[in-house]
Amino acid sequence: MIADVYIELKKGVTDPEGEATKKALRLLGFRNVRSVSSCKVFRIELDAKTREEAEAEIKAMCEKLLVNPVIQNYRIEWVD
């Protein structure tokens, strides 16, 4: 099974990468840019018998390694 795990910053947390990108775009002349925010996606392929089993495993991966729950949220989207 293949899942896309979207990891983004919680509301209110500063997004230095997004801010820096916005500044750079404006310096390059893109004055219509209002805001830029960044997000990370991991596409994970794993062996599992059922969708539930796979989802439980991916949630465990997020909690143990991929996501910092203090500043980040995540959501899982199934590709296959």
Added chain:
Amino acid sequence: MIADVYIELKKGVTDPEGEATKKALRLLGFRNVRSVSSCKVFRIELDAKTREEAEAEIKAMCEKLLVNPVIQNYRIEWVD
């Protein structure tokens, strides 16, 4: 208008972040993981009169700053 710009590595290009994440997950005991690949998303909000104008501007941003065309592909998805 709001667009999500997905930036991923072209096929055949090594993905060190994905590889390292896969190794770390396996070391943590997630032995069912077959592969991990990483991808970056920028959510860009910009002022534009038409979708076509906005799309042309976002393509220019990708070509000038956001994307390295030697190793990366990008696609645009409209949120609003």
